[in-house]
Amino acid sequence: MSPRIVVDPITRIEGHLRIEAQVDGGMVQDAWSSTTMWRGLEQILIGRDPRDAWYFAQRICGVCTTVHALASIRAVEDALDITPPLNARLLRDLIGVSQYVHDHVVHFYHLHALDWVDVVSALKADPQQAAVVAQSLSDYPRNTAKQMTAVQQRLQAFVQGGRLGPFANGYWGHPAYKLSPEVNLLAVSHYLDALDFQRDYVKIHALLGGKNPHPQTYVVGGMAIPIDPNSQYAINDNTLQQVRGLLQSGLNFVNQAYIPDLVAIGKSYPEWTAIGGGLNSYMTFGDFGGAQPKRGQTDTAGILPSGIVRNGDLSKVEPVDPMKITEDVARGWYSYREGDGTPLRPYDGETTANYTGPNPPYDFLDVDKKYTWLKAARYDGIPVEVGPLARMMVGYAAGDARIKPLVDGALQTLGVGPAALHSTLGRTLARGLETKLLADQSLGLLDQLVANIAGGDLAVHAGVKWEPKSWPAKARGVGFHEAPRGALSHWIVIEDQKIKGYQAVVPSTWNASPRDAKGQPGAYEAALVGTPIADPKQPLEILRTVHSFDPCMACAAHVIDADGTPIVEVRVQ
Amino acid sequence: MSIVPPAPAPSQTASTANGPIDDGLLARLFELGVDRRSFLKYCGVLTATLALPPSFAPRVAAAVAAADKPSMVYLAFQDCTGNAESMLRARNPDIASVILDLMSVDYQETVMAAAGEQSKQARDAAVGKGGHILVVEGSVPLGGDGYCTIGGESAQQILKKASKGAAAIINVGTCSAFGGLPAAHPNPTKAVAVGDVVSGVPIVNLPGCPMNVDNLTATIAHYLTFKALPARDSQQRPLFAYGDRIHDNCPRRGHFDAGQFAMAWGDEGHREGYCLYRLGCKGPSTFHNCPILKWNGGTQWPIGAGHGCVGCSEAGFWDTMTPFYDRLPHIEGFGVDSTAEKLGLTVVGATAVGFGLHGVGKTLQNKLGRNGDEQSTVDVTDGSTDLGSAGFGSSPAGRDNPDGKAGPA
Numbered sequence: 001m002s003p004r005i006v007v008d009p010i011t012r013i014e015g016h017l018r019i020e021a022q023v024d025g026g027m028v029q030d031a032w033s034s035t036t037m038w039r040g041l042e043q044i045l046i047g048r049d050p051r052d053a054w055y056f057a058q059r060i061c062g063v064c065t066t067v068h069a070l071a072s073i074r075a076v077e078d079a080l081d082i083t084p085p086l087n088a089r090l091l092r093d094l095i096g097v098s099q100y101v102h103d104h105v106v107h108f109y110h111l112h113a114l115d116w117v118d119v120v121s122a123l124k125a126d127p128q129q130a131a132v133v134a135q136s137l138s139d140y141p142r143n144t145a146k147q148m149t150a151v152q153q154r155l156q157a158f159v160q161g162g163r164l165g166p167f168a169n170g171y172w173g174h175p176a177y178k179l180s181p182e183v184n185l186l187a188v189s190h191y192l193d194a195l196d197f198q199r200d201y202v203k204i205h206a207l208l209g210g211k212n213p214h215p216q217t218y219v220v221g222g223m224a225i226p227i228d229p230n231s232q233y234a235i236n237d238n239t240l241q242q243v244r245g246l247l248q249s250g251l252n253f254v255n256q257a258y259i260p261d262l263v264a265i266g267k268s269y270p271e272w273t274a275i276g277g278g279l280n281s282y283m284t285f286g287d288f289g290g291a292q293p294k295r296g297q298t299d300t301a302g303i304l305p306s307g308i309v310r311n312g313d314l315s316k317v318e319p320v321d322p323m324k325i326t327e328d329v330a331r332g333w334y335s336y337r338e339g340d341g342t343p344l345r346p347y348d349g350e351t352t353a354n355y356t357g358p359n360p361p362y363d364f365l366d367v368d369k370k371y372t373w374l375k376a377a378r379y380d381g382i383p384v385e386v387g388p389l390a391r392m393m394v395g396y397a398a399g400d401a402r403i404k405p406l407v408d409g410a411l412q413t414l415g416v417g418p419a420a421l422h423s424t425l426g427r428t429l430a431r432g433l434e435t436k437l438l439a440d441q442s443l444g445l446l447d448q449l450v451a452n453i454a455g456g457d458l459a460v461h462a463g464v465k466w467e468p469k470s471w472p473a474k475a476r477g478v479g480f481h482e483a484p485r486g487a488l489s490h491w492i493v494i495e496d497q498k499i500k501g502y503q504a505v506v507p508s509t510w511n512a513s514p515r516d517a518k519g520q521p522g523a524y525e526a527a528l529v530g531t532p533i534a535d536p537k538q539p540l541e542i543l544r545t546v547h548s549f550d551p552c553m554a555c556a557a558h559v560i561d562a563d564g565t566p567i568v569e570v571r572v573q
Numbered sequence: 574m575s576i577v578p579p580a581p582a583p584s585q586t587a588s589t590a591n592g593p594i595d596d597g598l599l600a601r602l603f604e605l606g607v608d609r610r611s612f613l614k615y616c617g618v619l620t621a622t623l624a625l626p627p628s629f630a631p632r633v634a635a636a637v638a639a640a641d642k643p644s645m646v647y648l649a650f651q652d653c654t655g656n657a658e659s660m661l662r663a664r665n666p667d668i669a670s671v672i673l674d675l676m677s678v679d680y681q682e683t684v685m686a687a688a689g690e691q692s693k694q695a696r697d698a699a700v701g702k703g704g705h706i707l708v709v710e711g712s713v714p715l716g717g718d719g720y721c722t723i724g725g726e727s728a729q730q731i732l733k734k735a736s737k738g739a740a741a742i743i744n745v746g747t748c749s750a751f752g753g754l755p756a757a758h759p760n761p762t763k764a765v766a767v768g769d770v771v772s773g774v775p776i777v778n779l780p781g782c783p784m785n786v787d788n789l790t791a792t793i794a795h796y797l798t799f800k801a802l803p804a805r806d807s808q809q810r811p812l813f814a815y816g817d818r819i820h821d822n823c824p825r826r827g828h829f830d831a832g833q834f835a836m837a838w839g840d841e842g843h844r845e846g847y848c849l850y851r852l853g854c855k856g857p858s859t860f861h862n863c864p865i866l867k868w869n870g871g872t873q874w875p876i877g878a879g880h881g882c883v884g885c886s887e888a889g890f891w892d893t894m895t896p897f898y899d900r901l902p903h904i905e906g907f908g909v910d911s912t913a914e915k916l917g918l919t920v921v922g923a924t925a926v927g928f929g930l931h932g933v934g935k936t937l938q939n940k941l942g943r944n945g946d947e948q949s950t951v952d953v954t955d956g957s958t959d960l961g962s963a964g965f966g967s968s969p970a971g972r973d974n975p976d977g978k979a980g981p982a
Contacts, residue, residue: 014654015654048895051897056891168695216883233845358725360726
């Protein structure tokens, strides 16, 4: 057996992720996913005002910069039985949906594209031909020969400068790169355009949330941004028109650049529909329904579906039972009082940090023991994948009126069947499809908001339970949000107006999970097995599959103490 | 305290820094697809952000255009990547990417193509040459090396190695500047600021949660223009960005002085843009240029959108400014019973003192500009104390506490 390949840091993700992989015969035989950073936010939240929790929880992640704020707010509202006004729910949905479009575009172009696009090869392209190819793919207005020439010249000047900066040491020229120089050039051109696009599009969050990253108008019971068509200090027609223009620009960019580029990559890498599947079991909580879900339940009437698909069986969708969610720490650097392999529900969760990994600097983790700062999240005892692929799979299996035709159309374009979706490329494709779905729906959400305001409803906050003295002595609640990276839940226990326990079970906790007490691997680990490796010193193929999940490690590593007994113990072996 | 980073290698800048822009200097920018007019406009924005007189715009332009591509090494430790995301929001599309082009961003995990061993090689090569600008996001855990490792090395090990030979360290966000969220009570990982681990390298702190990218690009432009870091307060925050209290520049200040407060989210006062003090706004204890710069290309800022300031650029704000929705506790002379009118009137007095101090700060900054070289760090602690006695206390772990990094345990 050859020594394990180590990829650490995995770059172009959020946070600190390490992959160790056993490669023999040009293929990954086994893989271990390790999160290498922990902050202890869980313990920091204990004893604080539950109304402040969203602001702390938001800092779980600056990439998923809205999702933890929302899930936290919903957890407190669930605990205290607060229903925010319709305006507030629609504002949250608009911020949430635009987060998807922003986040997925950035992922595709800036975090994932360089796994498929050889930047150096673009120098050899014929710009005229690149424009012809680009125009054959879409009517994006910047697909001109002039633009392709300018980008190539800019790239040329950059390379001649001798300082490649962020492009230095890439796997350029690797045999797994297959796009023509012309397609590479057009992708680089859109990479640069997408930088501009994301910076402008995210102004939606500034208009409705005060700023981005970390919008600041959430508040338990509603939103802190007022609505008044007759005031310049509130959301007025001017604001709504600006938001409409930005939402439309998102829809245009997705239709004219993202989707055509995705299809071009999909057609050039058909072998990746047979690599990187993994668990084949999927979970999604659902979201963006407008109506308030029942207390303690997921949103089953949203634009995004709710449900479970097991073992790739698309003939059946199970409803989600939140009480079937558990976590164990058999392979994570924590200890449980009743034994590390005991699966605990989030409300009963414990967090006692217990680092038993190697003393840095180290070369390898002891993967036969504990090897990560993640707990192993499981649904009904099994590992499940969450995220775009889960949403499209569940929606497809359920025959969702919007999702089914969207997926069928893409499968037809690529000339593959539904089974091809259980793959690295399927995951990347699903992300693009749902971006289109949500960009389409975003304008409808805005229409609903405008109609509601036009009807005279200016309410943004349900203030009856704002004062803590109006709360019961004890309460607990869960907030669900279907975040861009997958199913997210925050669980809070409130006692005497203070946070007694807080637990976040996060998309990347599901996907980047280590083995559990039964030895079942997590989604990354399962997906990597069978991945071909052309050159162990340049493991480009590992990046492709890991990036297809869009990892977010700061999110993943925070299990929050629900019993209010913070104990931290560090043992270095 | 004089802080003079090693001068970059001689370049065209040296001889032309004080003159008008040489067209030749812009040739490289034209190669990068930038037109002269938008470039000059951008330099005007930078100059304004730095609070320099408009006559400095050509000089900033010359320096930025001719810069010898200094290396940037960007490290992330106990972070949320919010500051890297903020960096992606750099405004003035073409020009902001020129700034990226003009720096050589040799290590930045969120965007770099290389991974694993190849990324570490890129980092070590850049650090080996020295003279790099080290940008750091996230705190450093001292409670155990296992709390944050990258490539098998601990945060401390990497930071110590990468800061060797650095021209300067720019801490982006409150976590690397002051310890931030991980250092909030009870600080489970014993997280500290970068400045608690590294010594001997000049530090600029750009706190904020996250930092506003306009302040980062302005800091870099200042460095390229003057070959020196901007003047800073006792907590190493540049005065051009953190010299003024949010409250003193707040567009809602008139309502505060008039005793007009929003009392509930969405009430009439809230809709009319009244002061958010009674809903917990921490603007009176926070120093940051949010009201001037705003966010996302000047689109909006939290107070403008209806939510109070939480004091995110102040050391220890997670402990000293919470609960966020409680009124500031340190306003002398005002109990719960004080009338709004009384509060407003007293603060008018504080404003007068504030304007006086503001003038002093500007004078010092102009002096820095005129000399074109390094100035001693401007200490405005005394002024802050004066302001406090006139109405507001400073934030408890704020400017009056020179080593107030992690906040009370």
